[in-house]
Amino acid sequence: MQYGDRVARAAPVDYVEGIGGFLLDVVGVWEFSMRNIFGEVISVEACIVSGCTDEFLLGVDFMRGHGAMMDFERNEVRYTTAGRAVVIPFRTHGDAKNARVAAVRMVRRTELAGCTVTPIEVSVAADDGEVGIFLPTENTGAVMLAATVTKVKNGKVLVPAVNAKDDKARLPARRELGQWIPLSSDVEVLRVNGELQRGRINEWLDGLGDSQEPLEDEENVNVGVEDEGSRQLITKLLRVYRQLTADKGDCPPATSLSTEHHIDTGDAAPIMLKRRRQAQSESTVVEENVRKMLTAGVIEEGDGAWGFPVVLVRKKDGE
Template sequence: MTRGDKQQRRAPVDYVEGIGSFLLDVLGVWSFKMYNVFGQLVEVQACIVEGCTSEFLLGVDFMKAHEATMDFSKNEIRYAKDGRKVVIPFKTFDKCGKSRIAVVRTVERARLTKWAVTPMQVSVTAADGEKGIFIPNKNCSAVMLAMTVTEARDGKAWVPVIYANGGRVKLPPQKELGTWVPIDDDMKVLSLNGEMTRERLGEWIRDLSITSDEPLENEDEVDIRTKDAGGRALIMQLLRVYRNVSTNAGDCPPATALDVEHHIDTGNVAPIMLKRRRQTQTEDAIIDDNTEKMLKAGVIEEGNGDWGFPVVLVRKKD
């Protein structure tokens, strides 16, 4: 109330009914200008009720004027202003009085450096000092996120973000990254059991193959972007185990050791009929030669049936 401006107009009601059917006087209408966790300006005109001067409710008139959407699955109010999306997070509780799961978004535009771990602030609907579990979405474009236990401060929390590709990438503000699960008093966060220590990882890699200690042919040319000697040794051991992945066995790129099959269920749908694309004999020879090379290298395999080729070629009738 001390941060708002009283409006010189009559309140729409003189009193409201509180808990226990007590009537509470309406002191007047105040105008407030606030900034949400994303730094966006939110203007509200609210009725101040006697005895409730520290908080107020957003009514139907606010939602109608802004054409706002209240999303209880993500715990946020969204509306558009001047071509930009405004998001107001809010907190909900279940029947037992426990906080519900809420969506997590980036607070501001973030620039990520390649091959590095970058701490980034995200929005959380939690009180100061409250701990929760950040669970990332399955698809977060080019970045990698991990489940993290973090603590909220001023509606924000820090989570680690990994960008493993080349160049730089920018994450836009208000990008949905995952969900926030509050940690209740009956939940206990367990510490690591020591199975992921560097020594245990080294033993696990050595158990994968007896070739983990045999040097690669071009080991001096391998570029491992880490200055930690122990980390470089573990990555080099792993590359030695899967040396066939990076070995060029012929005219085709190196094949992985993974047995991947991709099945497309076409049902009773007939193959697509397309006109034959006319091309020169030299182009036909190049296509046939590359196809033979890929078949011999195991990159592709021969398909049988009507759907063995993406389309069925037919001759044009004169």
């Protein structure tokens, strides 16, 4: 109440019903002027209830009066006033296992110098101290944003922005840049502390197993890098895990990691493509390979609305 001004008019109701059916008196109507994270001033008239003088609710009257829309996909309330957009981020609390994905927007208009990397301040609807991942999802032209693991402070985080042009680039206030995905408490964030120096990596590889015995046809192995030092490191790693690339007649070769791939389709409509035409003799090959991959755990049965055809490509050895 100390942050607002009392309005000299009667409240629309004399009391409200609290938890357990108790009636709580309405003290009166107060007007509050607040400033959101984007620097926009928002005025609210609220009924102050006896015993609840430190908070109030934004109800249907506020939403209807401003023509506001509540977007639970982006965790924000949006409306337009005097020709400009107003955005109010909010947080939701529920099952901790479900990621509370929220939109990330520019806090203020920012100008980036040419060919520079600049930390920019973006808004996040999250509690202070929460650790999460910023994922860029919007096209920002010549400005490239990096996926960033960071911590929230005062509803904001810093994200590195790279201006690839020689000229200046501008990012307007309230522009949506991406999404915020909070990390669960069982995820450990590893800090860069010098452990990835080349000498330390060599020691680590030597401790994993036999990294000296050459691979079969090692001179023909293409690791995708030209730098000799990097090639040596990757080759040593392949030597240690040579059994993973050995053809054992199964799909896939033996592995020590359980990896799952997830594609975020957002609110896109499902796509079901027609089955490709193929020779009847190839159907047996398809079914055999599908059974093999199901048994190996590479794929799993699904009954969703998405569907894509299978393409058969024979390996060099004819398999």
